[in-house]
Amino acid sequence: MSNVLPPGQRTDLGILRLQGAQVSDRGDHLVIRSPANPEFHWGNFVLVTTGDPEDADRWLTVFAAEFPQAGHVAIDLPSLPRTDRYAAHGVSLDTDTVLTSSAIPRQRPLAEGYxxxxxxxxxxxxxxxxxxxxxxxxxxxxxxxxxxxxxxxxxxxxxxxxxxxxxxxxxxxxxxxxxxxxxxxxxxxxxxxxxxxxxxxxxxxxxxxxxxxxxxxxxxxxxxxxxxxxxxxxxxxxxxxxxxxxxxAAQTVQAYRTPGAEASYRRPHPVTG
The missing domain is CATH 3.40.630.30 (Gcn5-related N-acetyltransferase (GNAT))
Structure with a gap:
């Protein structure tokens, strides 16, 4: 399944696998677990592939069944659904832009003194x-x-x-x-x-x-x-x-809910870490 994912999700999974994550294919979604880092919310999440992103009730139920001990909710969606469907459950939606290049990116000159x-x-x-x-x-x-x-x-x-x-x-x-x-x-x-x-x-x-x-x-x-x-x-x-x-190249969508008083660690991005 990961071979046909968009480049952002495909490379996310590639890195997680290198770091020991387990990926289970459930047909219309994947379940990703990182046993070595259970506190990493975006290493322990559900990735919806061909399932309906509008069905917030289903995906929240799936997440709860797969991660019954989790205080957080982390669901990667294939497209942006109606916000109110997730907001009703206290879940926020964020989007990322995925950019790609098939040529070596150009290099800016290094400023003096560095x-x-x-x-x-x-x-x-x-x-x-x-x-x-x-x-x-x-x-x-x-x-x-x-x-x-x-x-x-x-x-x-x-x-x-x-x-x-x-x-x-x-x-x-x-x-x-x-x-x-x-x-x-x-x-x-x-x-x-x-x-x-x-x-x-x-x-x-x-x-x-x-x-x-x-x-x-x-x-x-x-x-x-x-x-x-x-x-x-x-x-x-x-x-x-x-x-x-x-x-x-693509947009990715994350449905996320903080575990309340616990610290919430977002998925490492190229910009934010």
Whole structure:
């Protein structure tokens, strides 16, 4: 089933499988479980394939039966249904834009005063975690202690992908500061970007545009012929991606409900993590 999914969902599942997720085909939907990370909501979810996305009652029942202990609800839908059908259950709908390119994305020049290298050391990854935690402290979106645990687990999973040769993560540094970062995961001849992020004080200097090209060439050297990136539909970063060669390919829809007082961890996107 995953071979015929749109590129965003196809690459989501590819990465989750590399990280040990189990995918069960139920005919008109898939059930994805991540035993190693049960707190990861978008690693433990229902993906509707050919089922009717309007049937909120059915999908909420399916999710509850598959994940009876879950406090959250996470359902990936093939198209945008009527909002009220899910809102009646306290479930919100969000959309992402999936962009693809069959040519190596163009690389922006690197601004003066910065250096780029792969993230490989313990110190590098501690900086990644610190940046994520600091950003969450500013936004207050997640419960701090739980978010730090999640960030450390996420960093460990990504380092495991690097160790097997399936991924690379790159950082732009200014002195000792991590100014920007992103990752790329190789799935056969398809490369999927992960976690494009730039610290506020270093934005508007073309750093993300430079890293997009660096990662694209890493993947091309290893046989990639397709590049996929996903961002929230409201995120202006999509303009950058189009400017370096990406084109809109699909929209994905997520039905999500927070587990109340528990911290809610969203699916890692190329932009938001």
């Amino acid at each position: 250096i780029v290298r792969e993230l490989v050391t313990d110190d590098d990854w501690e900086r990644v975690v610190h940046r994520a935690v600091a950003e969450n402290d500013v936004t207050g979106e997640q419960e701090p202690a739980g978010f730090e645990r999640f960030s450390r687990d996420q960093a460990a999973a990504r380092r495991a992908l690097i160790a097997t040769g399936n991924a690379a993560f790159f950082g732009v540094f200014a002195g000792g500061d991590l100014a920007a970062e992103l990752g790329i995961v190789l799935l056969g001849d398809t490369a999927r970007y992960q976690s494009v992020g730039t610290q506020a004080e270093h934005r508007r200097r073309g750093l993300a545009g430079h890293l997009l090209g660096v990662a694209a060439r890493w993947a091309a050297d290893r046989g990639a012929t397709e590049w996929v990136i996903v961002t929230e539909s409201t995120n202006p970063a999509a303009r950058l991606y189009r400017s370096v060669g990406f084109a809109d």
